[in-house]
Amino acid sequence: MPELPEVEVVRRGLERWVAGRRIVDVSVPDPRSIRRHSLGVEDFRGNLIGTTVLDVVRRGKFLWMPLSDDPSVSDTPHTALVAHLGMSGQLLVESPEQPHEKHLKVRLSFSSRADAPEELRFVDQRIFGGLFVTSLVPTADGLPGGAGVSDWALIPEEAAHIGRDPLDPHFDIEALHQKLRARKTGIKRALLDQAFVSGIGNIYADEALWAAKMHYARPTETLRRPDTERIIYASRDVMSRALDAGGTSFDSLYVNVNGASGYFSRSLNAYGREGELCHRCEGLGLSTRIRRDTFMNRSSYSCPVCQPKPRNARM
DNA sequence: GAAAGCACCTGACGGC
DNA sequence: TGCCGTCAGGTGCTTT
Numbered sequence: 001m002p003e004l005p006e007v008e009v010v011r012r013g014l015e016r017w018v019a020g021r022r023i024v025d026v027s028v029p030d031p032r033s034i035r036r037h038s039l040g041v042e043d044f045r046g047n048l049i050g051t052t053v054l055d056v057v058r059r060g061k062f063l064w065m066p067l068s069d070d071p072s073v074s075d076t077p078h079t080a081l082v083a084h085l086g087m088s089g090q091l092l093v094e095s096p097e098q099p100h101e102k103h104l105k106v107r108l109s110f111s112s113r114a115d116a117p118e119e120l121r122f123v124d125q126r127i128f129g130g131l132f133v134t135s136l137v138p139t140a141d142g143l144p145g146g147a148g149v150s151d152w153a154l155i156p157e158e159a160a161h162i163g164r165d166p167l168d169p170h171f172d173i174e175a176l177h178q179k180l181r182a183r184k185t186g187i188k189r190a191l192l193d194q195a196f197v198s199g200i201g202n203i204y205a206d207e208a209l210w211a212a213k214m215h216y217a218r219p220t221e222t223l224r225r226p227d228t229e230r231i232i233y234a235s236r237d238v239m240s241r242a243l244d245a246g247g248t249s250f251d252s253l254y255v256n257v258n259g260a261s262g263y264f265s266r267s268l269n270a271y272g273r274e275g276e277l278c279h280r281c282e283g284l285g286l287s288t289r290i291r292r293d294t295f296m297n298r299s300s301y302s303c304p305v306c307q308p309k310p311r312n313a314r315m
Numbered sequence: 316g317a318a319a320g321c322a323c324c325t326g327a328c329g330g331c
Numbered sequence: 332t333g334c335c336g337t338c339a340g341g342t343g344c345t346t347t
Contacts (some may be wrong), residue, residue: 001340031323036343061341088325094342103325126324128341185318194342204338297321298340 002085003167004199005243007061010091014056017093017116018065019149026043026111033105036082036158037132040200047133048081048108059084059146059168060198066136066152069283079135084157086129092121092243098256101302106131106222122159134158143170161212165199166236167243174261177228186314187231188216198204200235203271206301208235210280211307217313241267270301 002010026045028034051067052076060065062084066077083091086172092101095117096109106122115264122131136154139145143222146168147157176197176219180190190196191205200208209216211234214227274292281303288305295315 028345084342086324086342088322125326128324167346183329184316296319298339299338 001087002089003201003203003239003242004061004167005239005245006242007058007063007085007199008147008167010085011058011063012181013093014063014065014091015098018053018110018120019055020071021113021116022111023048023050023108024111025049025107027107028105029096029100029107030105030127033130034132036130044133045072047079048162051079053081053148055148055152057146057148057150058082058313059155059159059256060125060162060165060194061201062146062162062198063154064136064159064222065092066150067133067156076152076154078136079133080154080156081131081133082158084185086124087156088125089129090121090123092123093117094119094121111223111246111261117266132158141170162194162198163196166197166232167199167239171197171232173229174225175234176232177223177225180228185222186217186313187214187220189296189314190220191231192276192296197232199239202298202300203268204235204238206271207238207268208232209307210234210301210303211238215307215309215313216293216300216302218310219312222310222312239265256315270303272297273301280306 005134005260014092023194028041028044031041034041034044045053052071053069054066054071056063056065062082064080064082068077101121101123103123103125104121105124108120110118110120112118132155135159137157138260139153139155140160143155144151144153151191179196183190188205188209191200191208208231214231273290278288278290286305288303290301291304291313293300309311
C-alpha cells in the first residue's frame with residue numbers, strides 16, 4: 001500500500017509532470033472516489049476545469065495541488081485539489097491513447113505540453129482513497145503547510161487537524177512529547193492517530209517501535225523525552241531509507257505508487273515477520289521469534305524479548 | 316471531551 | 332470448480 005515514502009515519490013512525480021499546467025477537462029467514471037466532494041460530480045468538474053496547478057504539496061499521506069484561475073496574477077491560492085491514495089490508490093500520468101485501467105476512477109486532462117502526457121488518472125481498487133476540491137486555510141503555526149516548492153503557510157481545511165510528519169523540517173518533537181504525555185492511551189494507538197503525527201501507518205509504527213525497543217501498548221503518559229526521540233528518529237530512519245529505495249526505482253511517467261513492489265524491496269525487522277527470528281536477538285545468539293498480535297482490528301508485530309509488554313499496558 | 320469501536324471497500328487466499 | 336468466510340488497513344464517523 002502507499003505509505004509516506006511512496007506518497008512523496010508521487011508528489012515529486014506530479015511536481016515534474018503536472019505543476020504549471022492547466023486543467024482542460026475532467027471525467028469521473030466512478031463518483032465513489034470523489035465522495036468527499038459533497039457537492040457532487042458537476043461541482044467537482046466546475047471547480048477544476050480552467051484552473052492551473054501551481055504546486056504539489058504533501059503532509060503525511062495527504063497530497064494537494066493549489067489551484068489558480070489566472071496564474072499570471074501572483075496571488076496566494078484559495079482552493080486546492082486534494083488527493084489521498086488510501087490503501088490502493090494510484091496517480092498515473094499517461095497519454096489519452098493508453099487503455100483505461102480496470103479501476104479507473106477519475107481522469108484529468110491537461111493543456112498539451114510537448115514533453116509530457118496529457119492525462120492524470122486516479123486509479124483505486126479498494127476505494128479507500130479519493131479526490132476532492134476544498135478551501136485552503138492558514139496553518140496553525142504559520143509555517144509552510146508541507147513538502148512542496150512553494151512556501152505558502154496554507155493547508156486544506158480537511159487536513160488542518162493533522163500533525164506534521166516526521167520528515168517535515170518543521171516537525172516539533174517537544175510539542176509531540178507534551179501531547180503524548182497528556183494523553184492516556186497506548187503508544188501505537190497514538191502513532192496511528194494522525195492528529196499527533198501524520199504519515200505513520202501500521203507498517204512504520206511496528207518498525208519504529210521495534211527499532212526503539214518499545215512495546216506497542218506502552219502508556220503514553222509514562223514516556224520520557226528520550227523515549228519519544230527514539231521513536232521519531234527510528235521512524236525517520238526507516239522512512240528515509242524507504243524513500244531512497246523508492247527514488248531509485250521511480251518510473252517517472254507512471255507516477256509510481258506500486259506499493260507492493262516498493263514495500264517488498266524494503267528490509268523490515270518486524271512487520272509481516274511472524275514466526276521468523278528477531279534480527280536483533282539473532283545477533284546476540286538468541287532465537288526469539290517475532291510475534292503477531294491482533295490489535296485495533298489489525299496485526300501488530302513485535303519481539304517478545306526486545307519489546308517486553310509493560311505491566312501497565314494500554315491496549 | 317477523550318478514547319475506543321467500527322464501517323467503508325475489493326481482491327487474494329484458504330477451507331470445504 | 333465454486334462458494335463462503337476471513338484478512339488486509341487509513342480515515343472519519345459513531346458509540347461509550
